[in-house]
Amino acid sequence: MRTSWHEIWGSGRGPAARLAPQTRILAGAAFFAACLMSPALSAPGTVFITATTAVWIYASGLPGRALRSSALLGLAMFLPYFLLVPLMVKGPSVTGPGTGWAGALAVPWGILLHGLAGLLIATATIATLTASDLRGGLLALPFPRVLAAILVQIVHQTFVLLSETNRVAAAMAVRGGSGRWRAAVRMLSSLPRVWLPRILGRADRVAAAMEIRGFAEADLRIFGQRVIRAPDAVVIVLAGAVLAVAATLRLRLL
Amino acid sequence: MTSPAPALVFDGVTVRYEVDASPAVDNVTFSLAAGERAALVGLNGSGKTTILLAAVGLVPYEGDIRVCGTPVSRRTAAEVRDRVGFLFNLPDDQLLFPKVIEDVAFGLLRRGFDRTEAYRKAVLALDSLGVGALAEWPLQHLSHGQKQRVALAGAMITDPPLLLLDEPSASLDPPGRRALAGILGRLDAAMLIATHDLDFGRRLCRRLILLEGGKVANDGEDLSTIQRLWEME
């Protein structure tokens, strides 16, 4: 994959950028939940999932390159389930509503649609948020203060690790000499050995720094936050409605 | 007239990380006058970092530690840390915000300064370290040396009377080291600079406190003891 996750954050240039960060987080979470909740096997369900995903991708202004990469990633992750279809046709039909081929196809189709929609919505949400937005948004949501401070720090440290990961990946690509895939495989296999001790050691030191700098006691809302305005209210109501539709579709099926 | 309390006092301080292990810091005594600078030199594992952490109450200790006259304890930890600027070995460990200006201004915002004023002072602090142009940058895009200056700006912004610096010259190139020494040399705060870079320590401090296996092996302006000991390795 040519686009790294690190670059996707805040890369969106869509209308969603005009919303307060907390609205973007809430809306993304609501759409994500709605798509996972609604059934993939009925026509209305399929239309609903596709439409919700498309609208949120448009609103986020996810760059085409990032959209293509994450769609490809999703297909690579979820298409292989179709390979199981022949096995399921022969077996006793216990899954899904239909029998035979239709019933067997239903399972991987559900996985593909839910998986792809979830992945794209998550990517689109990420694209609407820069690191500062994400922090501001988390602080504005009604979490307890200490929880918010910890979440914010997790987010920040994740960004630090991500940029470090990019450097390590570059170093490995240079040293390995050959393609990205080999670098990726090597990096994954080195994760537990190289990263875990580093992360644990760092966690200790970051915790010490947080204490010395008075991070946990500070009210981080001092950083100011965007207030909720009319468009935010509209989007929040809309996201609630989308969730309600998803719930209805789901209940009808049961 | 009474002279101001010493910036830092260690009196018979012992730190053990594990109950029956040998102490990481062993009966250490020294005192740093207001505005005085001393280098805490020692090889890896000699206890430099532990001493700095003990001074801000981050590791339990036996004995007596005072910062600007206040005994360091769990109860006084917050008060003590308000008087101390701490520079970690790796700036990545202490930079806690995505944007340079936010990180530097944090110390002031935390004390109730309003945002405009805090940001204005933060830019001044960055300017004084030659990195004013980086104020709006995301931290991930900075080099190690730049991050270190940002961390230092964040530590100095509240004008603490005591700066504790953990190997500030490690992983800086020689011009970076000289520049950092120049910057630190202009500050009025008392400083305890942990380092195994004798050159750097010497550039900033006449007084060298030599640590060996957690004990103070020498405390003074004389380099020869250190050179003799380190040459023997």
Ligand SMILES: Nc1ncnc2c1ncn2[C@@H]1O[C@H](COP(=O)(O)OP(=O)(O)O)[C@@H](O)[C@H]1O
């Ligand atoms: N968190 C810890 N737990 C146990 N032992 C530690 C810990 N931190 C340091 N030590 C030990 O304490 C001694 C002094 O370490 P340190 O103060 O980090 O030395 P320096 O900073 O001079 O390299 C070393 O023997 C080290 O192994």
Ligand SMILES: [Mg+2]
């Ligand atoms: Mg150390």
